[in-house]
Amino acid sequence: MTDYLKRLTTAVDRELLDGIQPGNGTLEAAMHYALTVRGKRLRPLLFLTLLDACRIEAERFIGLASALEIIHTYSLIHDDLPVMDNDDLRRGMPTVHCKFNEAVALLAGDTLLTFAFEKITSAPLAAEKVVAIIGIITRCIGKQGMAQGQALDLEFSGQAEIIADIHRLKTAELIKGSLLAAAQIADFEDHRQQLLARAGIALGMGFQLADDLLDITGAEDKVGKKLNKDQANRSPNAVLYFGEQAVREKIDAYYREAQARVGELGIEFPPFMFLMKSMLYRSQ
Amino acid sequence: MTDYLKRLTTAVDRELLDGIQPGNGTLEAAMHYALTVRGKRLRPLLFLTLLDACRIEAERFIGLASALEIIHTYSLIHDDLPVMDNDDLRRGMPTVHCKFNEAVALLAGDTLLTFAFEKITSAPLAAEKVVAIIGIITRCIGKQGMAQGQALDLEFSGQAEIIADIHRLKTAELIKGSLLAAAQIADFEDHRQQLLARAGIALGMGFQLADDLLDITGAEDKVGKKLNKDQANRSPNAVLYFGEQAVREKIDAYYREAQARVGELGIEFPPFMFLMKSMLYRSQ
Numbered sequence: 427m428t429d430y431l432k433r434l435t436t437a438v439d440r441e442l443l444d445g446i447q448p449g450n451g452t453l454e455a456a457m458h459y460a461l462t463v464r465g466k467r468l469r470p471l472l473f474l475t476l477l478d479a480c481r482i483e484a485e486r487f488i489g490l491a492s493a494l495e496i497i498h499t500y501s502l503i504h505d506d507l508p509v510m511d512n513d514d515l516r517r518g519m520p521t522v523h524c525k526f527n528e529a530v531a532l533l534a535g536d537t538l539l540t541f542a543f544e545k546i547t548s549a550p551l552a553a554e555k556v557v558a559i560i561g562i563i564t565r566c567i568g569k570q571g572m573a574q575g576q577a578l579d580l581e582f583s584g585q586a587e588i589i590a591d592i593h594r595l596k597t598a599e600l601i602k603g604s605l606l607a608a609a610q611i612a613d614f615e616d617h618r619q620q621l622l623a624r625a626g627i628a629l630g631m632g633f634q635l636a637d638d639l640l641d642i643t644g645a646e647d648k649v650g651k652k653l654n655k656d657q658a659n660r661s662p663n664a665v666l667y668f669g670e671q672a673v674r675e676k677i678d679a680y681y682r683e684a685q686a687r688v689g690e691l692g693i694e695f696p697p698f699m700f701l702m703k704s705m706l707y708r709s710q
Numbered sequence: 711m712t713d714y715l716k717r718l719t720t721a722v723d724r725e726l727l728d729g730i731q732p733g734n735g736t737l738e739a740a741m742h743y744a745l746t747v748r749g750k751r752l753r754p755l756l757f758l759t760l761l762d763a764c765r766i767e768a769e770r771f772i773g774l775a776s777a778l779e780i781i782h783t784y785s786l787i788h789d790d791l792p793v794m795d796n797d798d799l800r801r802g803m804p805t806v807h808c809k810f811n812e813a814v815a816l817l818a819g820d821t822l823l824t825f826a827f828e829k830i831t832s833a834p835l836a837a838e839k840v841v842a843i844i845g846i847i848t849r850c851i852g853k854q855g856m857a858q859g860q861a862l863d864l865e866f867s868g869q870a871e872i873i874a875d876i877h878r879l880k881t882a883e884l885i886k887g888s889l890l891a892a893a894q895i896a897d898f899e900d901h902r903q904q905l906l907a908r909a910g911i912a913l914g915m916g917f918q919l920a921d922d923l924l925d926i927t928g929a930e931d932k933v934g935k936k937l938n939k940d941q942a943n944r945s946p947n948a949v950l951y952f953g954e955q956a957v958r959e960k961i962d963a964y965y966r967e968a969q970a971r972v973g974e975l976g977i978e979f980p981p982f983m984f985l986m987k988s989m990l991y992r993s994q
Contacts, residue, residue, distance in 0.1 A: 451865075577817050
């Protein structure tokens with residue numbers, strides 16, 4: 427990772443904990459714990475590098491970037507709960523309900539989602555843009571977005587033909603939303619927003635396929651969570667249904683699609699291109 | 711209830727279901743179910759009658775009013791879950807996790823919270839006011855508001871001196887927020903916002919005490935949920951710690967406090983006064 431991306435990651439990591447006091451009781455301690463566990467911070471980095479690519483000073487929007495990661499973290503905490511995916515390990519650390527308990531994990535997720543919207547309201551932007559961004563994000567993570575993806579995932583019982591829908595909703599929508607939030611700030615016109623949305627979906631779909639590959643072929647100590655769970659869980663892991671070779675080819679196709687749309691948009695900022703590639707071709 | 715309040719309630723009930731298609735799968739079916747179960751709609755009614763009291767046409771803000779009820783509904787669904795209060799009955803009907811399952815109830819709550827913010831973004835207001843209202847609501851329901859109240863409730867083990875804090879956070883903050891949202895629309899200056907916040911807290915505290923009384927002294931078929939649960943649950947029910955007489959006196963005191971603040975504000979709209987009274991002195 428370049429020094430530039432490291433600097434942004436450090437800024438996001440610091441901002442994530444801003445205003446959360448682990449000494450204020452169990453709820454804030456659990457929120458703090460969840461945000462301290464190191465992640466790749468991909469959604470904030472996509473958002474921030476896209477801003478810089480558009481010659482908008484990314485450093486001003488670390489707060490908004492961190493709100494995207496907070497939303498992602500809320501979704502992980504709830505997805506890891508025993509009634510959902512029942513995961514004990516996340517990013518190499520005990521999941522929130524294992525570290526605390528299920529009730530606290532449920533509330534910590536709820537509160538992080540709420541806190542993310544509070545954070546977005548204080549972005550240094552015209553109120554119209556704040557409202558537009560909240561609209562984009564709520565649509566990407568709601569009943570026709572991420573939450574619906576998790577609902578379909580729960581109901582999944584082997585129908586290969588809906589795996590792509592689950593991936594799009596559960597993973598790609600928030601990635602698309604992170605890019606579209608930057609597009610609002612950068613005043614993209616409708617046509618360019620649509621190109622970016624297509625790039626975001628391709629990127630998110632490819633990223634989820636890379637995740638599926640890692641679950642089957644990765645090294646547990648590198649990935650930081652229990653692997654081969656998808657087979658045991660009857661999860662919509664594309665590798666189990668289409669095979670490793672087909673999934674690698676799909677990843678290539680999504681990468682080309684994302685590159686083509688980003689090319690049409692004239693975005694040639696190397697850290698953004700590096701991020702796209704590292705999301706789809708990764709070993710952890 | 712007056713025809714005026716009935717009309718507003720009907721409008722809120724209709725608006726609550728707007729955009730939610732129970733045929734779109736389990737998630738939306740669960741959201742729809744939770745919103746169909748009839749409630750008193752107190753938060754929307756307080757918000758709407760306060761607008762009318764300020765000579766602002768309430769009918770224009772049914773969408774925003776329904777967002778307040780949607781947030782309340784999200785909190786009920788999550789609070790009712792087995793890992794939280796473990797309630798089977800709510801408003802006389804099976805709770806969402808009993809009607810569907812725990813995972814769906816968790817997701818339905820998450821999605822309703824998200825949907826509420828989406829709804830607020832489309833209120834017919836200047837963007838500055840939308841942002842201010844989202845800021846108010848997120849603070850009232852977040853880590854220093856409703857969610858923190860539920861966290862303290864979970865940890866409660868008989869410390870009578872924190873019962874008032876739990877009631878304020880868990881119940882009064884969102885009632886305060888509902889009033890302050892109307893105050894934003896009506897351009898209340900700071901001093902008037904503070905008076906209204908005090909009225910909201912008093913009203914919320916009194917309302918929670920009335921709920922505690924009902925749990926001990928009410929008729930199960932009227933209240934629509936299992937009673938005497940608080941004793942079994944070691945809940946922070948004020949009646950168990952201070953006795954019925956003292957709680958009735960506290961309710962009177964909160965009622966006088968709310969009336970005094972509303973009097974200072976010069977709000978004398980009869981439906982608003984009726985609502986205040988019916989929240990604190992009720993048999994169901």
